[in-house]
Amino acid sequence: MSRDKEKEVTGPDLLADVLQLARKEGALTGKGLVAFVHALRERAALVIEERLEPLLARVQQLEEQVRGLEQDVAWRRETLAQLEQENAWHRDTVAHLQRDHEQSSALLTSTVAAHEGLLVHHRGVLARVVAELATVAQLPWWRRATARRRLSALADLLRSELP
Amino acid sequence: MISAIVPTRGAADRLERYLPSVRTSLDACAATSEILVVDDGGGLRVVPERARLVSCPQSRGYGPAVNAGVAAARGDRLLILNDDVRLETSTVRLLREALPEEGTFSVVPRVLSPLARNGDEAGKIGVWRAGLLEIEETASAPSRAALYAVGCCYLCHRQTFLALGGYDEAFAPFLWEDVDLGYRAWRRGLATVTVPEAVCHHEGSATISERPMSERQGAWFRNWALFHLRNVQDPARRAAALGALAAYALFDDRVPVRTGLSAALACFADVGRRPSEGLSDDAILARVSAT
Numbered sequence: 001m002s003r004d005k006e007k008e009v010t011g012p013d014l015l016a017d018v019l020q021l022a023r024k025e026g027a028l029t030g031k032g033l034v035a036f037v038h039a040l041r042e043r044a045a046l047v048i049e050e051r052l053e054p055l056l057a058r059v060q061q062l063e064e065q066v067r068g069l070e071q072d073v074a075w076r077r078e079t080l081a082q083l084e085q086e087n088a089w090h091r092d093t094v095a096h097l098q099r100d101h102e103q104s105s106a107l108l109t110s111t112v113a114a115h116e117g118l119l120v121h122h123r124g125v126l127a128r129v130v131a132e133l134a135t136v137a138q139l140p141w142w143r144r145a146t147a148r149r150r151l152s153a154l155a156d157l158l159r160s161e162l163p
Numbered sequence: 164m165i166s167a168i169v170p171t172r173g174a175a176d177r178l179e180r181y182l183p184s185v186r187t188s189l190d191a192c193a194a195t196s197e198i199l200v201v202d203d204g205g206g207l208r209v210v211p212e213r214a215r216l217v218s219c220p221q222s223r224g225y226g227p228a229v230n231a232g233v234a235a236a237r238g239d240r241l242l243i244l245n246d247d248v249r250l251e252t253s254t255v256r257l258l259r260e261a262l263p264e265e266g267t268f269s270v271v272p273r274v275l276s277p278l279a280r281n282g283d284e285a286g287k288i289g290v291w292r293a294g295l296l297e298i299e300e301t302a303s304a305p306s307r308a309a310l311y312a313v314g315c316c317y318l319c320h321r322q323t324f325l326a327l328g329g330y331d332e333a334f335a336p337f338l339w340e341d342v343d344l345g346y347r348a349w350r351r352g353l354a355t356v357t358v359p360e361a362v363c364h365h366e367g368s369a370t371i372s373e374r375p376m377s378e379r380q381g382a383w384f385r386n387w388a389l390f391h392l393r394n395v396q397d398p399a400r401r402a403a404a405l406g407a408l409a410a411y412a413l414f415d416d417r418v419p420v421r422t423g424l425s426a427a428l429a430c431f432a433d434v435g436r437r438p439s440e441g442l443s444d445d446a447i448l449a450r451v452s453a454t
Contacts, residue, residue, distance in 0.1 A: 014421060015412040017428050018405060021392075027402035035399040039294025039406035040413075046293050047414045 125161055129154060165189060165196040165255065166238030166321070169214075170228035171246040172373075173206020177366075182211050184249045189242075192256035199235055203228040224336025225314060230329040233321065241324055245315040247366035248274075257361035258318040261306075268327070268348035269312040269319040272361035273303045276315075284313045284365060285357045288451050289342075291400070294407030295391060296448075298342065304359030310451045311345020312355045316363040323353065333393070333434045338379070339386030346394055349450065350441035377419055384423030385430070392431040397444045 022028050027036050132154050139147045167185055171178060178200065189196040198214040200207070204222030217235045219228055229243055240262065242255060254272055261270045274284035285303035289296045289310045298310070312319070327347050334340035345355050388411075391404040411420055442450070 014425060014428075015409060018409045018412045018424075021428065021431075022402070022405040022409065025401060025405065026398070027405045032398055032402035035294075035402040036406035036409070039403035040410045042293035043295065043407035043410035044414050047410055051415065 122161070125157070129158065164238035165192070165194050165240045165242050165259065165318075166232075166236035167196065167198045167242040167244055168201065168229055168232035168236060169198065169244045169246055170201040170203050170225055170232060171207065172203050172222060173208075174246050175207060175209055175211075177246045178207075178211045181247060181249050181366075182214065184251075185242075185244065186213060187252055188250040188255040191252045192259050194240075194259060195238075196255075197237060199232045201228040201232040222336070223332070226330030226335050226337075226340040227332050229314070230332065233324055233329060236321060239321055240318060241321050242318050243312075243314060243316070245365065248316050249364040250316070251362045251364075254316075254361045254363055255318070257358055261356070261358040261361070262318050262320070264320075266353065267356055268323055268345070268353035269317040269355045270358050270361075271303070271309060271312045271317045271355060272363040273357065273359045274313055274316060274363050274365050276365035276367050278365070278367040284315070285309060285359075287311055287313065287342075289448050290452075291403075291448070294403035294405075294410075295387070296395075303357035306359055307357050308451045309345070309355045309357055310349070310448075311342045314341040315365045317355075323348070327351070327353075331393070333389065333430055334386050336382065338383050339390050343386075343390055343394065346390075346447065347437070349447040350394075352442060354450070380417075380419035381423045381426070384420050385426040386423075388424050388427035389430055392427060393434065393437055395444055396437075396439045400444050 019028070022036060026032055132150060136147045136150050136154075167189060169178070169182070169185070182198070182200075185198060189198070198211075199217050200211055200214045201217040201219060203219050203224070205218055205220040207216070210216045215235070217232050219231055233241060240259065242258070250272075258270050258272060271285045275282060276284045278284055279300050281300050281302060283300070283303050286301040286307060287309050288299050288301055290299055291297075301307070303309070327344060329344075330340045331343050331347075334343055348355065388408055391401075391408070395401045395404050408424060411424055415421070
């Protein structure tokens, strides 16, 4: 086929070329027209069916994909709700732990303060005991009554520190 | 004398593989014979043993290659083959015995092939569907009339082949030329008959399948349309065929369909329709389906 001839009959003119040939052969009049139209209708149905077949298969495939995606979305939504519940539980737990921590910290502070106060007091008592014992140790023997009295007073002082 | 015509496109490996079975089958049929290898395109480097080479430097396809082989043949009977068929020892003898002197164009063996849905390429019939002739497959056994002889293997008289004008080269390079030839033969009342006792093994369009799919589809559609434009004679059938082709022009935007239809119309403008004669279109199909 020459290029010019090929150009002539391709594209939108293809139908015109078929119709021109049909007209030339008398296929568009009388009984020929009936046969022409009948075959055109039947063949068009076959062509469209054949052309639609892959598209319908594609649509079916896409519908299946959509169903799969919908199931996936539902699963994700459910999982998200569970994760949110879990997250809330974690948040509550953290708040509880934070409160416990704050209470423990306050207790620790007061305990440390009490301990330091007690330490100061005991150091004071100890200093008085050391000073009194040093004084009693220097008393002459004839003042042993005084020494006894002062030791007894010291024992009373220490006894008051016992729990 | 039987002349075996084997067109090939330089497929030396296939000839080496399959030609020995052709030689054996020819030798076993008790007739003198020759093998003509038609080199379509001039790609063959070695002439196969006991074969005559018909060289076609420019590749023009199956029909012109067979025609060239027939022109060079010396036999009164032609065994037309593809280069990818394996014959059984008895194939040629059975075909020769089944080919009558008159009234029959060709005899076809059972063609075992992966190409056919039922595994047998020989029992081709035609049906009119939505304005066009469509080919259907039936079993070739028991022996029956077929619409045409599949080009991969059949036996016919050389005189009949030439009287029919051989393969119509308007269908070159390939496809539908065998339907066209068989239909023209039926038009003159010359049958194609299956001989299921004879068996041919066909690898399956080995040469054509080397071509790109789009080219094959375009050629198929072109020649399908051209077949109707050239052959259909009954005015109502012809009008219906044109209506069906109009449906393709209107609703089918596939490139092979559009280029094929364009090419068919252009070719038809050059070669025209065949003269009205012989059996009607419906009578041909009735004779084929009657069996």
